[in-house]
Amino acid sequence: MEIRIDRIAKEFGGSKALDGVDLTIGSGELVGLLGPSGSGKTTLLRIIAGLEMPTSGSIFFDSDNASGWTVQERRVGFVFQQYALFRHMSVFENVAYGLRVRPKKTRPHETDIVRRVASLLDLMQLGDYGRRFPAQLSGGQRQRVALARALAVEPRVLLLDEPFGALDAAVRKELRSWLRTLHNKTGHTSVFVTHDQDEALELSDRVAVLNRGRIEQVGTPDAIYDSPRTPFVFGFIGTSSRIAVTIAGGQVSLDGSILPLTPAALPDGPATLYVRPGDFTVADGANGSIHGLVTVQRRIGPVRRIEVAVGAARALVEIDIPAHRTFEIGKPVSISLLRAAVFPEAGGIEPVCVETALMPSVLPLHQPSRWHA
Amino acid sequence: MTQTLSVEGPLRPSSGWRFVKPSVLPGFNIAFGYTLLWLGLIVLLPLAALVLRASGIGVSGLIALASEPRVAAALKLSFGLSFLAAAVNMVFGLIVAWVLTRYRFPGRRMIDAVVDLPFALPTAVAGISLASLYAPNGWVGSLFAPYDIKIAYAPPGIAIALIFIGLPYVVRTVQPIIVDLEQDIEEASATLGAYRWQTLRRVILPSLMPALLTGFALAFARAVGEYGSVIFIAGNIPFVSEIAPLLIITRLEEFDYRGATAIATIMLAISFSALFVINLIQAWSRRRFGDA
C-alpha cells in the first residue's frame, strides 16, 4: 500500500513539531525517517499511525483519505521503542491480541488464531517461547515478539519507532540485517524512525532526513550520503569540516585568495564550505590553495586523521590521509580540495544550496570521484 | 529495584557464612541492635504473651471457644461485612484512583487530599459522626427511615463505617500503579485494533489486578480489626450487630481472659493470613510480570 503525506503540520502548544511535510512512501518500500531528537520524526510516525492528529494536512492510504480514520480503523502495525508488550500476557497471547479483540464477525476461528500465531512465532524464530512472559525474554526477543504482534493483524503498513534504540550494539547489528531480510520476505510497506545514520543508510530503500519539523532531503542512501543538498544534511550525515569563505563575482575566496572552485551562479556574500575528511589532498610546503598548520594527528581505523588550522580564523578542518603518512605537529602544510559544497548565507536563515564543481585540473586521476556535480 | 547494595564478585573472597556484608558505613551495630531491642520489647514480647496464652488454651480449646454461638456470630459478622466493605472499596477505590490520576478537573488536588481523611481522622470521631448521620433522625438516616430501612445500629451501619476506613487503602495502593502504567501499552492496544473499553478490560485492568487485590486485602485486614469507627454506629446487639473486637473487650471486662485471647488469636491468624496472601500476590506478580 502506498502512503502519501500531504502538507502535514503539527503544533504542540504553539511550537511547531511538523511544518508542512510532504512525503510519499511507495508500496512495499522501506523508508527511514532520520533526524536528531526533536526533529519531528516520531511525531510524523505517530500521525501516520493515527496516534496523533495533525493540526493540518492529510494522509492518504493508496487513494483513500485516511486523515479522519481512528487508529483502530487504520490497521497499522506499530512497533514501539520500548516494545510495549503486555506484561501480564504470555508471548502467545500478546501476538494473538490483535486478532482476539476483533468484533465477532471478523474474528478468526480459534484454530486459525493458534495457527497464525504459531507461524508468526516461527517466522520470528520464537517458536518455543509462546508460553513465556515478556519479563522472561531478552531485549532482542521482546523486540521480535513486538514485531510478530504488529504483523499478526496483517497491517497495511508497518511502523517502527526507534526499533533498535533499546538494544545493545551487538544485538542491534544482528537484528538490523534480520529485519532487512524479513522485509524482503514479507514486503510490507514500512516506515521506521531512527537517529542513527548508519542504521538508516544500511536498512532503508530511501531515507528522509528531518530537521526542525521539515524534511531536508529524501533520497536513496547513496544520494543522501554523496549529494547532501542542505548544510544540515551535510553536517548530520558523516563527518565534515566547515570553512567560512566569501563569494564575490562568482569566485570563492578564503582570506582574500581565490579557491579553484567553479560554483554555479552564487550570490555575493559570506558562505560556508563543507568538505568531507577524504576530500582533501595535503602536501608539505606552500603550493596548494589553502595553507594551514597541523595541530593534531591520530589514527582512526584504516586511516590517519589530521586536524589542520586554516585561514586567519584558524578554523580546524579534519583530513584523512593514508595511515603510512605522517606529519609533524605544528608544521605548515598546504591543502587542496578534491570536492566541496558551498552554501551561501545570503538570506540568512535559509541558505541557497549550491553544489560546486571542482576545477577539473585539481582532480587527481587516482582519486575515485564519488561526486558528479 | 535495579540498584542493589550488595557487592558481589571475585574481589571479595567468600569466607563462608556472614551475617552482615562488610561496609565502610558506620553505625550498623548500634542501629541494628537498637532496632531489635525496641522491636522485641514493644512488638514481639507482647505478641508472644498472646501466643503463650493461646497455646495454653490449645487448638481444640480455641475451636470450642470460637464455635460458641455468640463468638461465631460476631466473627461471621466481622468477616462478612469486612469482605463486603473491602469489595465495595475495590470497585469505588479503583474509580477514584483512576479519576484522580487520569483526569484533570477543578478540585482534583483537594479530592486527592480528602482520600487520606480516614487515615488522619481519629476513629472515634468518625464513629460518632457516622452514627449521628445515619441514625434515624440524622441527615442521611432520615431519608431512609420512612421506608423502615435501618442503617445505624444495624449491620448496614457497620458496613458504612468499614467502607469509610478502608477506602484509602485501595486508592493509595492502586494509584501509583496507574501512574506508572506506560502510555505506549495503551497505544499498542489501540494500534492493534482494540477499542478503549477493550483496552481497559484486557490490558489495564489485568495490569492493576495485583495492586487491586493487595488493596482489597489491606482494606479487609483493617476492617476486620476496626473498633473505634464501628462501635458507635453498630448497635452492638449480640448475635445481630456485635463485632468481634467489641466481644474481646466485653470478655476482658468480664475478666474472661481465655475468651478474649481465643477471639484475638483467631483474628490475628486471619490478619496474618491476609498479610501472607498479599506477599504471595506480590511475589507472584513480580516473578511473572517483572517489576510489577
Place this chain on the structure above:
Amino acid sequence: MRDALSLPSTSGAGSVLTESLRTRTVLIAITFLFLGLFLVLPLVAVFVEALRKGWGVFFSAFADPDARSAISLTLTVAAIAVPLNLVFGVAAAWSITKFDFRGKSLLVTLIDLPFSVSPVVSGLVYVLLFGAQGLFAPLLKAYHIEIIFAVPGIILATIFVTFPFIARELIPLMQEQGIADEEAALTLGASPLRMFWTVTLPNIKWGLLYGVLLCNARAMGEFGAVSVVSGHVRGLTNTMPLHVEILYNEYNFVAAFAVASLLALLALATLVLKTVLEWRFDQDVAG
C-alpha cells in the same frame, strides 16, 4: 519519557488514551458523590453538631476540667510516643537500607506487624503482659508499678500502634538514595556523626517529617488500643478520643462533638501539611 499525567489534548479521533467525555464525566461524578457521601459529609457533620447550640455551648465543653486533662494527656502521650518511634524509625531504616544482612525481609515484615493487628488486640496483648492476671503481674505488684489502667499502659499501646509509621516512610526513601552520598562524605573525611547530620539527615528530612506527621495523627487519635488499657478513669487516664466516647455515651452530644471537632481540626491540619510536604517532596525530587 512523556508525562503520563498530561494526556494529549488532541481533538477528534486522537483520544486514544482516554475515555469518552461522557464516561469521564460519569466517573468524575461518581468520585465526587462517593467521596462526598463517605468522607466529606462525616467531617462536616462533626463541626455542625459541635456548633448546634452555638459558640457558647461549644466553648463551655472545654471549660470542663476533665476535658482539659484529656487534652493534656493526649499531648503528653504523643510527645513521648512520637520521639521514641522517630529514633526507632531512623535506626531501623539506617540498618535496613544502608547494609546488607541476612533476614532483612523478615525484619521488615516484623516492623510492619502492628499495622495488621487489630487495635483492640494491640491493647489486649499488654493486658495479658501487665494486667492483673498478666505474665508480669507478680513482679509489678511487688514493686507497686501500675501499667494497665494507668498512663504507662496508654503510652505503650500508643507506641505499639504507631510503631511502623516512621520506619515505613524512611525505608523506601533511603533505599532509593543508596549509599553513594554517605560514602562520598566519608572519603572527604567526615566523622560518622557529621556525615549523619550533614548528609543523611538533609536527604531524608521531608520523608522524616511526613512520617512524624502521620505518626502523630495516629498517636493523638488512637482509640481502640488505648480504650482497652486505659480503664477510663476520668481526669486521669482519659485521652481525647476516650473522652469523646464518654461524653457521647452520656448523651452529651454537643460536648462530645466539640472535643471531636478539635481532633477533626488536627486531622485537617495533618492533611494540609501532608499535601504541602508531598508538594515539597516532589519539588525536591524534580529539582
